[in-house]
Amino acid sequence: MAGDGDGAELAQIRDALLGSAAGDQEAFSRLYDLTSPRVYGLIVRVLRDRDQAQEVAQEVYLHVWREAATYRADKGTPLSWLLTIAHRRAVDRVRAESARSARDVRYEHRTRERPFDSTADTAQARLQGSAVRSALTRLSDAQREVLELAYLEGQTHREVSEALGIPLGTAKTRIRDGLQRLRREMGGEGSGGPERG
Amino acid sequence: MEDRNGVDPHEDVAAYALDALADGDRVRFEAHLESCVSCQDEVSDLQAATTELSAGLEVEPPPELRARVLAAVAEEEQTRPGPGSRTEPEADAPLDLSRAREARGRRGRAWWPVAAAAAAVLAVGGTFLFWPEDPAAQVIEASDAQVFSTSVDGATIEVFWSGSENEAAMRATDLPQAPEGRDMQVWAIGEDGAPRSLGLVPRSDDEQIAMVLGGLSPADADLVGITLEPEGGSQQPTTEPMALIDLDA
Numbered sequence: 001m002a003g004d005g006d007g008a009e010l011a012q013i014r015d016a017l018l019g020s021a022a023g024d025q026e027a028f029s030r031l032y033d034l035t036s037p038r039v040y041g042l043i044v045r046v047l048r049d050r051d052q053a054q055e056v057a058q059e060v061y062l063h064v065w066r067e068a069a070t071y072r073a074d075k076g077t078p079l080s081w082l083l084t085i086a087h088r089r090a091v092d093r094v095r096a097e098s099a100r101s102a103r104d105v106r107y108e109h110r111t112r113e114r115p116f117d118s119t120a121d122t123a124q125a126r127l128q129g130s131a132v133r134s135a136l137t138r139l140s141d142a143q144r145e146v147l148e149l150a151y152l153e154g155q156t157h158r159e160v161s162e163a164l165g166i167p168l169g170t171a172k173t174r175i176r177d178g179l180q181r182l183r184r185e186m187g188g189e190g191s192g193g194p195e196r197g
Numbered sequence: 198m199e200d201r202n203g204v205d206p207h208e209d210v211a212a213y214a215l216d217a218l219a220d221g222d223r224v225r226f227e228a229h230l231e232s233c234v235s236c237q238d239e240v241s242d243l244q245a246a247t248t249e250l251s252a253g254l255e256v257e258p259p260p261e262l263r264a265r266v267l268a269a270v271a272e273e274e275q276t277r278p279g280p281g282s283r284t285e286p287e288a289d290a291p292l293d294l295s296r297a298r299e300a301r302g303r304r305g306r307a308w309w310p311v312a313a314a315a316a317a318v319l320a321v322g323g324t325f326l327f328w329p330e331d332p333a334a335q336v337i338e339a340s341d342a343q344v345f346s347t348s349v350d351g352a353t354i355e356v357f358w359s360g361s362e363n364e365a366a367m368r369a370t371d372l373p374q375a376p377e378g379r380d381m382q383v384w385a386i387g388e389d390g391a392p393r394s395l396g397l398v399p400r401s402d403d404e405q406i407a408m409v410l411g412g413l414s415p416a417d418a419d420l421v422g423i424t425l426e427p428e429g430g431s432q433q434p435t436t437e438p439m440a441l442i443d444l445d446a
Binding site: 023025028029032033036037038040041042044045054057058061062065066074075076077079080083084087088091095135136147148150151152154155156157158160172175176178179180182183186 | 208209210211212214215216217218219220222241242243244245246247248249250251254255256257258259261262263265266267269270271273274
């Protein structure tokens with residue numbers, strides 16, 4: 001699938017979103033059909049848990065239904081808007097879960113005889129499935145690595161710096177250079193804000 | 198480490214676009230973003246670029262999800278005209294705890310809002326027990342009080358320990374009331390064995406509730422948990438904790 005670069009699909013998604021904004025449930029179901037593999041795929045990748053991914057995806061689409069009218073074309077494509085919402089929710093869920101997983105694990109230890117099965121560890125599986133993905137292949141390995149840790153693993157830039165054993169400042173620079181390069185490689189998304197640093 | 202005190206606020210723009218700022222950093226950056234047009238533009242551009250990071254990860258969601266999403270939207274439309282157009286949520290099912298537990302067991306957090314909604318519907322006319330003269334406040338306001346806290350879906354629960362008072366207290370903000378026939382019970386969980394009850398959360402329609410946690414000391418417990426129990430409490434927790442507060446932090 002060619003991302004949201006495909007003109008015809010882009011127009012279909014845009015129409016479906018506009019219809020949803022007007023309260024048209026048919027249009028919303030088309031929006032769902034056009035975008036859900038992409039949205040759900042991202043959420044599954046970040047959460048690594050299909051039950052939770054379904055919960056989050058449902059929240060995302062309800063949010064989209066309620067807020068469709070707030071979409072602004074000058075802020076990006078409809079798909080990018082949806083994915084931004086989905087990613088934020090997925091990451092918030094990951095952070096809430098990992099904050100509590102340490103406590104939950106201890107609670108399990110203290111209140112049950114049986115050993116805790118280490119579901120928490122699944123969040124640790126890293127960087128698998130780096131299928132060759134278009135513009136990403138034009139980044140340096142180091143840039144791709146920080147972007148994937150941050151975006152797909154839901155790590156904060158501090159966590160990225162700790163995971164890689166690099167100073168926070170380096171992690172920030174690498175994340176920024178990588179993302180700006182990705183934007184350039186994708187060609188003319190936006191009119192190119194000033195490139196600082 | 199470096200830069201705790203904002204060197205260049207612009208520099209977090211890419212991390213923000215990737216949702217890679219922890220809560221505190223995110224809040225700080227958003228405050229900056231409000232007044233920085235160039236960062237606003239850059240955030241939009243960079244967020245557009247992040248779409249590329251999930252290209253190729255498509256997963257066909259299960260058909261049930263589609264059905265649930267569309268049903269939820271249809272239902273919301275029905276309700277939209279205003280409350281009262283739909284009947285109150287199944288009055289004969291005060292709180293479906295089995296489902297709630299299941300959800301929690303899946304590591305979902307879905308049941309808290311369920312409990313809150315049920316409590317909002319059902320807790321009217323419960324007996325409200327206000328604690329006398331607030332011995333809890335003495336602990337909370339003690340100059341040496343340590344605070345341990347957690348947030349669960351909009352509620353904040355703080356546990357205070359004061360060495361000088363030799364006493365612990367809990368303060369809960371925006372905690373929904375237990376539904377009728379249930380109580381929220383607080384537990385001390387230590388390294389050895391069974392949780393010890395620290396008492397029931399008093400029923401109150403104040404948004405903030407404080408209680409003394411008699412006999413709790415961080416020396417012999419490292420977690421405080423809250424569970425929903427049958428009215429009057431249980432000997433041991435019978436449901437999954439709705440909140441756990443870590444005393445190790």
